[in-house]
Amino acid sequence: MYHNTLFCNPAWKTNLIMDKTKLSVLSISALNIMTNASIAPVLVYFDQAFPEVPLTNIRLMLTLPALFIILSSLITGSIANKMPKRSLLFIGLLLYLIGGIGAGFCHTFTAILGFRIILGFGAGVTNTFSTVLISSFYTGDERMRMVGNATLVSHLVAVLAPLLAGWLAKFAWRYAFGIYGIALIVWIITFFWLPEPQSGNHGIIKNKEVMQGMNMVYIIAFNASLFMVSFYIFPTGIAHLINAREFGESQIAGLAASFSTLAAALINIIFTHVMKFFKKYVWSFAISLLAGGFYLTACTPNTLLLFTGTFVSGIGTGILFPAIMLRTTQYAPQNDASRSVSLVVAGSNLGQFLSPLFYSLLQRANTEMIPIYFDFRSATFLYVIALFISLLLLKFPLVRVQPLPTIEINT
DSSP states (O other), rough: HHHHHHTTTTHHHHHHHHHHHHHHHHHTTTTTHHHHTTTGGHHOOOHHHOOSHHHHHHHHHHHHHHHHHHHHHHHHHHHHSSSSSSHHHHHHHHHHHHHHHHGGGSSSSHHEEEHHHHHHHHHHHHHHHHHHHHHHHHOOOOHHHHHHHHHHHHHHHHHHHHHHHHHHHOOOOGGGGGGGGHHHHHHHHHHHHHEEEEEOOOOOOOOHHHHHHHHHHHHHHHHHHHHHHHHHHHHHHHHHHHOOOOOOOHHHHHHHHHHHHHHHHHHHTHHHHHHEEEEEEGGHHHHHHHHHEEEHHHHOSHHHHHHHHHHHHHHHHHHHHHHHHHHHHHHSTOOOOHHHHHHOOOOOOOHHHHHHHHHHHGGGOOOOOHHHHHHHHHHHHHHHHHHHHHHHHHTSSOSSOOOOOOOOOOO
């Protein structure tokens, strides 16, 4: 009797469907960080497998996908409202799966780069939809919680995926690409459990408001690019910094990176409370933490302050990443959230791609300081610029305050 009553209860069915939707959305978020993070720790195996390939070209395995994520995310944003979003997402997941796993079957390095390009196209779709779906299905506090949870999932994957890829690479470098098989699991989950997001006209918006909203999105995209130029010196340079300071071996670098990821994951758990407490100043607060953490990391005389700096900057990262996307959904015109999110995704990946080039150019002006010290202090200065821009943003009122509708459940 109780069993029949439970399964006939419309509220129970609605909650079950909503939980499946959350699982689908969060599973897509798990793919965001895997594009490069999974392969970065095992590049040494490719040095051995392709000794004739210069190290600069080996590193293209990390930077090349980011370039095509930019192109793919912009295409995704422009066509997302012209075709079913589920269909577009499934195409992106298929490209992600083929590009990720396919590289493991290659016998030439050129072919591997070709599949990394395919991976970039797929990741551009999944990166965009991981935020668009949250904007489509959730509103208010629930949207903030989902943004925080999605970032938490990304950080957990950032810890686990490289460990699994490294373990697989011990058997053969080809096996490391098997980590991208998770895209098949995500494809199955979303195929059965993800509803089609609603789209269409949800109210009349004045042209002036649309223009103001898109102008804000462009500013956010620029700030996101600036943030990634600054941030990417940490994963690529922390080991060099520790070596220059003579703090210890590579294990110290791994521990410092783990401290940063742990801090980001912990703050994501209470992201909603942080947003409510700092309100419109949350972005400025996060950038201040990053600037302080990077400066402390660059100037630290001992490992204790080094770990303190990485932990503080990790907290800033854990707040800023989701806050950028949340603010994008707030300013985006109501019927053009996909294009707005795609612009910010493209800006972030452009910053990631330009980061090594930027610091390489800066080194030409450095004649006195050890290069890696100069890089971290330059990143701190960029964060100060980003902080100034974030304070300017406070002068602009929110243009879009009415969220996209939540999904309708047919019970």
